[in-house]
Every structure is written in structure tokens, then in C-alpha cells.
Amino acid sequence: MNTSSTSSHTNQASSIDSVKLKQALLTRSRPKKANWFSNTMTFSWRALLKLKYIPEQLLDVTVFPIMFLLMFTYLFGGAIAGSTGDYLQFLLPGILVMTVITITMYTGMELNNDISKGIFDRFRSLPIWRPSVLVGALFVDAVRYSIASLIMIGLGLILGFRPDGGTIGVISAVGLLLLFSFSLSWIWTTLGLVLRSEKSLMGVSMMVLFPLTFISNVFVDPSTLPSWLQAFVDINPVSLLVTAVRGLMHGVATTEQIGVVIIASLLLILVFAPLTMFLYKNKN
Amino acid sequence: MTSKSVKESEPVSVAIARKGNLSNKSTEDTTNMESSIKQPTKLAIEATGLVKVFGEKRAVDGVDLAIKAGTVYGFLGPNGAGKTTTIRMLSTLLNPDEGTAIILGHDLNKESNAIRSKVSLTGQFASVDEDLSGLENLILIGRLLGFSRKAAKERARELLSAFGLEDAAKQQVKNYSGGMRRRLDIAASIVVTPELLFLDEPTTGLDPRSRNQVWDIVRALVSAGTTVLLTTQYLDEADQLADRIAVIDHGKIIAEGTSAELKASVGSGVLHVRVLDPEKRSKAQLILAQKLKVPIQALSEPTALTARVTDTQLVAEAIGELSHSGIAVTDFSLGQPSLDEVFLTLTGKPAESKRKQDEKGV
Numbered sequence: 001m002n003t004s005s006t007s008s009h010t011n012q013a014s015s016i017d018s019v020k021l022k023q024a025l026l027t028r029s030r031p032k033k034a035n036w037f038s039n040t041m042t043f044s045w046r047a048l049l050k051l052k053y054i055p056e057q058l059l060d061v062t063v064f065p066i067m068f069l070l071m072f073t074y075l076f077g078g079a080i081a082g083s084t085g086d087y088l089q090f091l092l093p094g095i096l097v098m099t100v101i102t103i104t105m106y107t108g109m110e111l112n113n114d115i116s117k118g119i120f121d122r123f124r125s126l127p128i129w130r131p132s133v134l135v136g137a138l139f140v141d142a143v144r145y146s147i148a149s150l151i152m153i154g155l156g157l158i159l160g161f162r163p164d165g166g167t168i169g170v171i172s173a174v175g176l177l178l179l180f181s182f183s184l185s186w187i188w189t190t191l192g193l194v195l196r197s198e199k200s201l202m203g204v205s206m207m208v209l210f211p212l213t214f215i216s217n218v219f220v221d222p223s224t225l226p227s228w229l230q231a232f233v234d235i236n237p238v239s240l241l242v243t244a245v246r247g248l249m250h251g252v253a254t255t256e257q258i259g260v261v262i263i264a265s266l267l268l269i270l271v272f273a274p275l276t277m278f279l280y281k282n283k284n
Numbered sequence: 285m286t287s288k289s290v291k292e293s294e295p296v297s298v299a300i301a302r303k304g305n306l307s308n309k310s311t312e313d314t315t316n317m318e319s320s321i322k323q324p325t326k327l328a329i330e331a332t333g334l335v336k337v338f339g340e341k342r343a344v345d346g347v348d349l350a351i352k353a354g355t356v357y358g359f360l361g362p363n364g365a366g367k368t369t370t371i372r373m374l375s376t377l378l379n380p381d382e383g384t385a386i387i388l389g390h391d392l393n394k395e396s397n398a399i400r401s402k403v404s405l406t407g408q409f410a411s412v413d414e415d416l417s418g419l420e421n422l423i424l425i426g427r428l429l430g431f432s433r434k435a436a437k438e439r440a441r442e443l444l445s446a447f448g449l450e451d452a453a454k455q456q457v458k459n460y461s462g463g464m465r466r467r468l469d470i471a472a473s474i475v476v477t478p479e480l481l482f483l484d485e486p487t488t489g490l491d492p493r494s495r496n497q498v499w500d501i502v503r504a505l506v507s508a509g510t511t512v513l514l515t516t517q518y519l520d521e522a523d524q525l526a527d528r529i530a531v532i533d534h535g536k537i538i539a540e541g542t543s544a545e546l547k548a549s550v551g552s553g554v555l556h557v558r559v560l561d562p563e564k565r566s567k568a569q570l571i572l573a574q575k576l577k578v579p580i581q582a583l584s585e586p587t588a589l590t591a592r593v594t595d596t597q598l599v600a601e602a603i604g605e606l607s608h609s610g611i612a613v614t615d616f617s618l619g620q621p622s623l624d625e626v627f628l629t630l631t632g633k634p635a636e637s638k639r640k641q642d643e644k645g646v
């Protein structure tokens with residue numbers, strides 16, 4: 001549809017039609033205000049359109065998961081667990097969590113990008129439910145994370161992943177992961193509003209993400225670690241999430257394990273969503 | 285000169301009221317055409333003592349404004365004067381550190397929601413989504429404002445064709461030219477025709493043709509009853525469009541009035557003289573300086589001289605004196621000062637050179 005004119009600007013032959021313009025300006029009726037749900041859906045629509053125009057945005061939820069899974073299964077499989085088949089049962093839930101958590105940071109970058117363009121001001125000057133700008137985008141992100149999960153689990157099944165929790169277990173595991181990702185995204189939106197450039201945002205996000213995902217139980221059983229490291233791994237929210245996701249997939253999760261993740265998610269939202277909105281409202 | 289001294293010694297509102305009497309004629313002409321204006325003296329914006337401080341910098345430093353509904357108000361100032369900051373405060377994007385404003389009858393500090401539903405802003409930098417098409421951008425805004433899917437699409441098409449963007453409707457905005465982008469930007473601001481529209485430097489970086497198109501849009505908006513507050517660094521733009529102009533520099537309004545009043549405040553006029561023989565120019569310069577008792581500038585053109593005169597009576601005498609001294613004058617004129625000259629007098633800096641720097645920068 002829009003393969004035309006990457007090189008040349010569109011011809012500016014046509015100009016203002018003053019009769020039509022007068023006509024258009026005479027319509028002063030203002031429709032009834034859209035509600036919060038409609039606003040959110042409209043912003044989701046915007047995010048979907050962006051996927052249509054910039055399909056590269058889907059690379060991180062398609063190629064990344066495949067790369068990560070293959071890399072870690074065959075790189076560490078033999079060394080850590082003795083056999084890749086056994087290791088996959090342990091690794092897949094963890095690497096799924098790690099992949100999805102890592103791509104949540106693009107949410108902040110997208111927002112940061114909007115801010116650096118003028119469109120941010122336009123949205124802020126509209127009479128709309130303000131969080132909808134972000135919530136709408138987060139909904140579409142959830143779709144992206146689902147795609148990533150689907151691809152990774154699909155590939156895992158081919159490679160020999162056998163979840164004992166069955167379909168229900170796997171779906172609940174992904175659901176829990178989506179909830180946590182949605183909650184975690186508010187950290188990125190907060191940072192996206194505070195940090196000035198996409199570069200600095202990327203740097204800070206990495207600084208947060210690397211320890212969270214690597215110093216966790218994604219790759220290894222924490223009992224093999226020195227105790228000071230183990231202490232961090234045990235309270236690392238990513239570890240808690242991995243434990244719950246792994247448990248759900250293999251049908252051994254306890255209510256406590258799941259509850260802790262839900263509470264952590266709610267806490268993240270309670271702290272960072274209002275903080276984001278405060279910053280959003282008062283952005284200079 | 286007079287206006288400047290008035291500004292410094294009296295509250296601005298007094299100065300405005302006083303000038304209002306001088307310029308009633310032009311504003312009344314416009315108000316008569318406006319059906320949407322109930323009271324002819326209704327103010328769209330009434331601001332007092334607006335201040336915004338960024339760190340050490342007082343970006344806006346006590347701005348007072350009284351803008352009549354249904355008029356175009358021009359905010360004229362060089363880079364960093366505080367134009368954008370003022371507009372962002374008035375359009376609820378930025379909380380003022382001090383001061384109050386009543387926008388369309390609503391208190392800026394308390395009723396920002398009500399204000400947001402009546403005003404629109406076209407920011408200094410394109411406030412449309414570059415990744416989407418023009419059509420999608422307008423539908424997006426329409427949907428957010430509460431139009432149904434169908435109504436939003438219809439309104440989008442109507443605006444695109446009014447703004448001459450029909451052919452580009454389905455192209456991504458990143459492929460638009462600067463002028464098209466600006467028009468789309470303004471179109472996005474009038475998906476619901478606002479009562480008050482803020483336009484932040486609507487023509488910066490546009491070629492003359494695109495600039496004229498934007499001017500046409502502004503005129504159409506005003507004739508439909510919308511109040512427009514526009515900022516500009518271009519004096520001719522303020523002169524062309526604005527009923528009243530505020531000159532802002534370092535966060536302060538340093539002059540306010542109609543274009544004619546501003547020109548008058550600088551001095552009665554500018555004398556241009558052209559001599560026949562370039563050799564004799566310096567002698568002519570000397571004679572004029574003696575007679576007129578003001579500095580005479582020699583322009584880059586080898587025969588031209590110019591001076592800002594305060595007493596026009598002396599001009600005839602001075603020209604006469606030139607002929608007496610055997611200097612042939614091919615041409616002379618006594619004109620009203622241009623807004624550029626107004627700017628030079630008020631800020632001590634020429635405005636035109638700023639614009640050239642700016643255009644190189646863009």
C-alpha cells in the first residue's frame with residue numbers, strides 16, 4: 001500500500017479548497033465524550049497499525065525466542081544438566097520468562113519515542129482518559145508476548161519439551177507471565193518518562209534487566225550457588241515468576257508460589273502506574 | 285517609544301485598555317461577522333502574572349494577556365523568548381509556577397479538563413504520528429474525541445479534501461512534505477472545530493506557498509469564529525494575520541498592541557534617501573545627521589541612506605539642504621517603520637537575521 005515514495009516526497013499539487021474548508025469548519029458539533037474503554041481500544045488500534053507498517057517490530061517476539069531457546073538448550077544443555085532433553089524441561093519455562101521480560105522494555109522505548117515527537121503533546125492536550133495512551137499500547141504488547149510464548153512453546157514441543165501440567169497448565173503459566181509483564185511494563189513507562197533519550201533508557205533498562213534475568217533460577221538450580229548469591233536469587237521477582245511458571249507447566253505449582261507472583265504484580269502496578277501517570281501529567 | 289515606557293511603568297492591563305480604544309475599529313469589524321460570539325467584548329484568554337521557571341531560568345516571567353474571542357493574537361519573539369512555554373501553560377500541558385488564567389471562562393489551575401475539551405493545540409514540532417497515514421491519524425483523533433468509526437472516517441475524509449491532502453490520504457506521514465505535514469497537523473487540531481486554537485510557529489520552515497496556505501487556513505478558522513493564538517518569529521506573519529500582537533523577549537511582554545500601534549510606538553517613521561553619485565554619499569550622510577539630529581545609516585547599496593526620524597517636520601528641510609549643497613537626490617521616502625524595525629528598537633536585536641539563521645538551521 002505504501003511502498004511508494006521513500007525517496008521523493010509526495011507531490012504537492014493539490015492545495016486548500018476554501019469552500020470545503022469553510023464547510024468543514026462550520027460543523028462544530030462535538031460528539032459525546034468517548035469512555036475510557038473506547039479510548040484504550042483506539043490506542044490499541046494505533047499500536048496494531050504500527051505493527052502493520054513496521055513488521056520488524058515482530059522480530060523480537062519471533063526470532064529472539066527461537067534464537068534464545070536453541071542457543072541455551074544446546075550451549076548449556078550438555079554442560080549443566082548432562083543431557084539436552086532433561087535440561088529443556090527445566091530451561092524452557094525459564095527462558096520463556098526471560099525472553100518475554102526482556103522484550104517488555106520496548107514499551108518504555110516506544111513511549112520515549114512518542115515523547116520526543118510532538119504527538120505526545122497532542123495526546124496530552126486531548127480530553128481523554130489519560131492512562132489509555134499507555135494501557136492501549138500495553139494490550140497490544142500482551143498480544144506480542146503471546147506470540148512469543150506460542151512460538152517458543154511450539155518449538156519446545158518439537159524439541160522434546162513435555163509439560164506435565166498439560167494444556168491448562170501451560171495456558172495458566174502464560175497467563176501469569178502476561179500479568180507480570182503488564183505490571184513490569186509500568187517500570188519502563190516510568191523510566192521512559194524520566195530519561196531523556198532512547199539510548200539512556202536502553203542503558204538503564206539493561207542495567208535492571210541483566211541482573212534480574214541472569215541472577216535468577218532461569219538457568220541453574222539456586223542450590224548450586226554460593227549463599228550470598230542464593231539470597232538474591234531467592235527474592236528476585238523473576239525467580240519467583242520462573243518458579244510459578246515452571247510449576248504450572250509441570251503441574252506442581254503451589255497456591256503460595258502463584259499467589260506471590262500475583263501480589264508482586266499488583267504491587268508493581270500500585271507503585272509504578274500512579275507514578276507513571278503523575279509524571280505523564282506533569283511532564284515539562 | 286511611548287508604548288515601551290507605558291509598559292514599564294504601568295500594569296499591562298491598563299495599557300491594553302488604553303490601546304483598545306485606539307483600535308476599536310478593526311476589532312469591531314471582525315466581531316460583527318461572528319455569529320458565535322455572544323458578547324463582543326468576551327475574552328477568550330485572560331492571563332495574569334504567568335511565570336514558569338526551569339531551574340535557574342525564568343522562561344516565562346510574568347506574562348499578562350487579554351485576548352478577545354474571535355480574533356487572531358500573535359505572539360512574536362526570537363528563539364528562547366518563552367513563546368512555546370507560554371502556549372504550553374495556556375493549553376494545560378504545563379502547570380504555571382505562578383499566575384492565573386481564565387481560558388474560555390474556565391480557571392486554568394482548576395478546570396484543565398473543561399479547557400482541554402474546548403481548545404486544540406498544534407505544537408511547534410509536528411504532532412502527528414509519522415508511521416501512520418494521514419487518514420489514520422485523523423481517524424485516530426476522531427475516535428479519541430468520541431466519533432463513531434463511521435463518523436470519524438467521514439470527518440477525516442472531509443478534512444483531508446478541504447486541506448488538499450486527498451491524494452496523500454493513504455500515505456505514511458513520514459513521506460509528506462513539510463507543508464503537507466503542517467496542514468495535516470492543523471487538520472488534526474480541528475477534527476472537532478475548537479473554540480480556541482493554539483498554533484505554535486505554524487509556518488517555520490515552510491516555503492512561501494505553503495506558508496500562504498497555512499495563512500488561508502488561519503483566516504478561514506477565524507471567520508468561522510475560532511480564536512487563534514499563534515506564535516511566530518516572522519514579523520510579516522504577525523503583521524498579516526494578527527489583530528493584536530505581543531512582542532515577547534526573555535519571558536516578558538515588551539510591547540503589545542495592533543501592528544499599527546507597535547509601529548507607531550517605535551517612532552514616526554523611517555527615511556530612505558538615495559543619492560545620484562555614490563561619491564557624495566558620505567557628505568550627504570553628514571548633512572542629514574546635522575539636520576535631523578539622529579544617526580544616519582549607510583546601507584550596503586552604495587547610494588542609499590536610511591534613518592529613523594522622530595520629527596518628520598525636519599525631513600523636508602534636510603532634503604532641501606541636500607540640493608542646496610549640490611547633492612542630487614534620485615529618490616527619497618518617508619515610510620512607517622516595518623515590524624523589523626519595531627523589533628530592533630524594542631529588543632536591541634534585529635529580528636530578520638534571526639530568521640535567516642533559523643532557516644539555515646532547519
Ligand SMILES: Nc1ncnc2c1ncn2[C@@H]1O[C@H](COP(=O)(O)OP(=O)(O)OP(=O)(O)O)[C@@H](O)[C@H]1O
Pocket residue numbers: 284338339341343361362363364365366367368369370408517
Ligand atoms: N523543559 C525545559 N527544561 C528546561 N528549560 C526549558 C524547557 N523548556 C524551555 N526551556 C527554556 O526556556 C526558554 C524558553 O523556551 P521556549 O521554548 O518557550 O522558547 P520559544 O520562544 O518557544 O523559542 P523557539 O522560537 O526557539 O521555539 C528557553 O531558554 C529554553 O531553553
Ligand SMILES: [Mg+2]
Pocket residue numbers: 367368369408484485
Ligand atoms: Mg517554541
